[in-house]
Amino acid sequence: MPQTTNPPRLSERSLYLFRSLVEHFIHDGQPVGSRTLARDIGLELSPATIRNIMADLEDMGLLHSPHTSAGRVPTVKGYRLFVDSLLRVHQLNNREIERIAEELNPGHDKQALLKRTSSLLSEITRLAGVVMLPRTEQRSLKRVEFVALSDNRILVILVISDNEIQNRIIHTARVYSSSELQQASNYLNEMFAGKDLPSIRSEILKELKKMKENVNQIMQTAIEMAQQAFMSADTRDDYVLAGQTNLMDVAELCDVERLKKLFDSFNQKRDILHLLEQSIHAKGVQIFIGEEAGYDVLNNCSVVTSPYEVDGHILGVLGVIGPTRMHYERVIPIVDITAKMLGSALNSYN
Amino acid sequence: MPQTTNPPRLSERSLYLFRSLVEHFIHDGQPVGSRTLARDIGLELSPATIRNIMADLEDMGLLHSPHTSAGRVPTVKGYRLFVDSLLRVHQLNNREIERIAEELNPGHDKQALLKRTSSLLSEITRLAGVVMLPRTEQRSLKRVEFVALSDNRILVILVISDNEIQNRIIHTARVYSSSELQQASNYLNEMFAGKDLPSIRSEILKELKKMKENVNQIMQTAIEMAQQAFMSADTRDDYVLAGQTNLMDVAELCDVERLKKLFDSFNQKRDILHLLEQSIHAKGVQIFIGEEAGYDVLNNCSVVTSPYEVDGHILGVLGVIGPTRMHYERVIPIVDITAKMLGSALNSYN
């Protein structure tokens, strides 16, 4: 027996046909019929043959007919196969790469940079762009400063990395003089600068236990303040979303009900955050197609994500949200490169 | 001649009828016919009479028929009359007032409070809530601090009012020691604390001119830094919007095209900002109905705004955006009270 057929009956030709169909569908959103396919692909096959093949593909769960006499549409499983094995990823041309590099030059503060990244993703892909903010956990303290405000309140400034600053206001039992505050911050900077927040927290706890023996007033003041400043809830996870409205142009989602649900879940953030977290330890670009993601609101949507990192440390995840019928061959490299460029832009902050 | 008719032929009865019609339409969104009105209002009038009156009202431009055999619908001019002269504003019940007071207690920082206010407006009205952020201009500096970062970069912390902090990063020609920075900030605090930003700017300019004669190194350093810290572009105007998605439930706007345009203009912010600015010096609640506002995207929308103030100084404007067919009698007092409560919440920061 000659080696012509693949294990589950996926001949070279079937795959080629399948790929053409998916590309066709992604291109113009209409179910693809056998006639069209016969005309448009290079192969000299009659529509009938193509129908036979399509019937096989449908049996395998890769295609689906909306109804008897419409053409075929890829299923989630079909998109999966397409994306994993058949996709020909475009190279971005230099203009596009330059554009990204230019827009992500480390100009302003970190928060602004992340916003910019998100907008950039949405502008280039004409879909929704999302950038998950770095968790405080993974970054280290550069410096802490105290500023006395009125009424026992103290402004705590945490400089996390050069371009990221967090402000917190704490309330103290008594009023501290600014020299006391100065001493406290000197002490804390000496002790904690360069360490990451979780370890700072555990050290604070240790110090608190030792407190009774310790009569040094400065240290005591400092640790008391540190407790309030650092022990407060972690800066909650969050993300920046841009270009929601681009999704309103997408035919598949063009129904106010659906869109409202989708937008509501963008606002609640919970589901999207879960999804993004899933890919935080993925290597490179990851793709969630339709129901695969496990969130109903994302049916008919795909999410293309990539973690971004500095010095090998993953800081967060960014990505693009669009219809399952998106131009993966373009979106994937865009997400990939943007993640890398964001990483290096952030790197220059250190 | 008895004093029964108003100048442009608006009898008591016509007005009553008109008000009933508008209320009816606001309630269920359907054009109101003469039969319905005859049935539902207290007056013992036949539909035919009501038709005559409605015809008059239509001639005056207060009503409009979508087509020959639909009922009538108020025009923009009609809404205007309704809102200005006929509206019976509801008193909010205590539960609602308490709710607002509770949510707007000055817990976190100012930014968070404004966000909360915006969400609150949208939740209570089930429409979109918007809060314009205070302009930096109108507030005074409490304190300025410098923190040296790496590479000639200095973190400037402007404490504007106790709970509002702005961070800026400036680049300097040479590296300054932290004691130099300390001296500079002491000097500037002495000089500028308590003054508002525009006057600080003009003083800086004066000082710069005097510079040549002045050989005091500390002052020179300080003024150079101040120049960079304060002269940078004003914190641009901005607003916080919440509950966009509520508008997707509104039947009149339920068309993806329209909604997209509306949302896009929310994102661009320009138009909405212009509109909000218009009412910054209005006394109390102001209402823009449909085309009145002069922005096409806001056709079929009304905006109810009120400035909020502390100590008689207007800080900004907040409001609600919804369909022209909104429950003005509820929305108006909500906007009014929220503005007042926000004012007093902000007041407690001083």
Place this chain on the structure above:
DNA sequence: GTTTTGCACTCTAATTAGGAGAGTGCTAGA
């Protein structure tokens, strides 16, 4: 054995027609 042709069949989308319902404007009468 694979591919093609031919044909009956199915389903959608667009068009048309018919009626029900709501509301109007007008005129004549109370």
Place this chain on the structure above:
DNA sequence: TCTAGCACTCTCCTAATTAGAGTGCAAAAC
């Protein structure tokens, strides 16, 4: 000045029809 009556108009809903696209299957061709 108001009411009653009536013809008229317009929308909305439903049903029926048709054209078009695409399928599946069986028999013929390669």
